[in-house]
Amino acid sequence: MDDSYAPATRSPGWITTPLTGGLVRGALDLERTARGGLLPHRLPAQARARARSGGDEEVAQAESQPSGVRLVFRTRATAVELDVRRTVLEYRGVPPRPDGAYDLYVDGEPAGRSTASGGDRLILDLGDGSRETVPGPVGTVRFAGLAGREKTVEVWLPYTETTELLRLRTDAPVTAVAPDGRRVWLHHGSSISQGAAADSAATAWPALAAASGGVELVNLGLGGSAVLDPFTARALRDTPADLVSVKIGINIVNRDLMRLRAFGPAVHGFLDTVREGHPTTPLLVVSPVHCPMQEEVPGPAAPEIGDGKVEFQALGDPAEVALGKLNLRVVREELARIVAERAAEDPELFYLDGRELYGEADAAGLPLPDGLHPGPAAHRRMGERFGAFAFEPGGPFADRA
The missing domain is CATH 2.60.120.260 (Galactose-binding domain-like)
Known part of the structure; x- marks a missing residue:
């Protein structure tokens, strides 16, 4: 010492x-x-x-x-x-x-x-x-x-x-204090899920949503690293949970890691691994929230320093989307397709378009401070909306007891 x-x-x-x-x-x-x-x-x-x-x-x-x-x-x-x-x-x-x-x-x-x-x-x-x-x-x-x-x-x-x-x-x-029997929600996502630009971890959108749903949160939001890594999938697989969600896409686009050909199989593999440990657990796939700079422009995205602060901008060429590069629109389309295809045999698999949490209209009133991450008010809005979608009666995480 x-x-x-x-x-x-x-x-x-x-x-x-x-x-x-x-x-x-x-x-x-x-x-x-x-x-x-x-x-x-x-x-x-x-x-x-x-x-x-x-x-x-x-x-x-x-x-x-x-x-x-x-x-x-x-x-x-x-x-x-x-x-x-x-x-x-x-x-x-x-x-x-x-x-x-x-x-x-x-x-x-x-x-x-x-x-x-x-x-x-x-x-x-x-x-x-x-x-x-x-x-x-x-x-x-x-x-x-x-x-x-x-x-x-x-x-x-x-x-x-x-x-x-x-x-x-x-x-x-x-x-x-021994666990009180509340259901455990295991969530994986990017820096926004980790809390980026929120006031605190307790006021990041997953924590606010967990509080509204009366569940115990295990937050595996990993800034810059929600990229379908197999070791992350195995961690999700091996962690006890009553509810699981994975928010996929933004890091894959802004790090320019995959083309469309690799993305689909990688999503399937990731979900397959999670399902090995949670075969019948409600599993929610969430696509990216609205991010104006990458809706149509592929990655990579890069930080720039100006006036003493960091801002992000997309550097890709939209013309390359036709050759398989990923933007957020393509990612959402592919995730929706994959979930719909798998849900035919997996009734506990669900999909949420991330723009339902933070969409184009939200960006007009609560713009992303650095071009990539929502601020504190947007985190509160996202937490409220996720809670209403997931935990209220009829939602994928509603208490069925």
Whole structure:
């Protein structure tokens, strides 16, 4: 344990609770670190190894950012402190993003928001692809003024920062909370599903939809990495769930990874693998939301730095769509066709056009701030619409008990 981990002196009334898996929800794996902390992962170790073998750091970066991961416990504490070592992503030449938000919920209701200081800085250069890590100290997230009654406390971790959990302190004892029997919704998608441009992980559209449906969320939204990777399909296959959804398309287009000939079989293979572990589970395929720059223009898309901010633009040639390159229109047509074809033998397979969550009319009033990711108000709208479509009576995720 390094010196920078040494906590400040506390009064004798503080209780330190060991951080164990019983306190953590929403992670598929917990890595015990050299400092004795816990590093939540949203992909299992084998999937992480497969991702690393290709030399692409984006999967590792995204899956270690704990979107949907939260600490859950019962306590009478009026104050809660969590020591963390975060890794903050920055882009060279762009002002740092706001600190990631830790949202506090008490008995299911919002009760506060905090941030952590310190941590390591991972600085990426969008020009040459280089990266530099600048070490930093441990930070502390604090919540105070809580009611002294027995209550269930949830601390949602930020979706933007890799977060090593080091120490939990309270001024009253803490006990783990057993799962309450709610159905588990397992969702996979791109950076929008991970939470990009939302205020926090708890206010990203999947979290809001899960709250409206009264289900337990496991969020496998992976920024830049929803590309039909077989290791991701196997992670979905092997994760217990009552409901499964996969949001497919935008990363495949904006990374220019496939032509039409490869896309269809890859979708089939991905769904086949998921079905190996969830043969009769309601499975919802969601196509991309409206994204003006890539509706007709194929990938790749690239970030550009201007006026101290990052904006995206599509670089492909629309004429190449006739040769099999993918734009969002083609992706939606193909996904709708595949689901309709498979649904003839799979009555628990469903399709949702992503434009029902965020469409052309929404883009007029709530434009994408960087050309690619919806802002906080759009996340709220998407969460409400998904909840109404999926969880209300007659929806694919409606409670049939």
